[in-house]
Amino acid sequence: MTESSGPALVVGLGNPGPEYERTRHNVGFLVADVLAERVGGRFAVHKKSGADLLQARLDGRQILIAKPRTYMNLSGRPVAALAKFFSVPVDQVIVVHDELDLPFGTIRLKQGGGEGGHNGLRSISQALTTKEYLRTRIGIGRPPGRQDPADYVLKPFAAPERKEVPVIVEQAADAVELLLKVGLETAQNSLH
16 A cells, blocks of 8 residues: 555454444454544444445545444445545455454554455455455454354454453554555554
């Protein structure tokens, strides 16, 4: 990603509804909420896309922060609709999501790659017809024992993890801001 002056779209992934609010799968929503708080904005329904959307400026650049109102496995349609509506190139789409393949609390940035069984990413890749969007991956670790990953991601964080979640969410929001300001390579070098 080169530095760009055009709009960027930051999408926090999660599932709508109070029963999912504190689950591992909703960590992307939590990051979107922190970013919204930082820019002092409020989400409003963007009817054309089916997402909650906040438009803001970061260092003079238009930033769109979104939370799809669909379930995770249907995230692609609202993301593609927003990218099209606001003419955001795919390399300026940043998807913030939970990642089973990273240890709890680890934050990594990347562009493209596989979906690792993540249905939200799979839906976005299909809708954008490419996997080359940016990702802010937030490690939630692997499920203990033989617990099904699909169950694990929909469970609330364990008590010891819960204490750390606010800090991790802030760090992930920092990573998104850094990515927006300096581009992928420089941000990766600072973070990893």
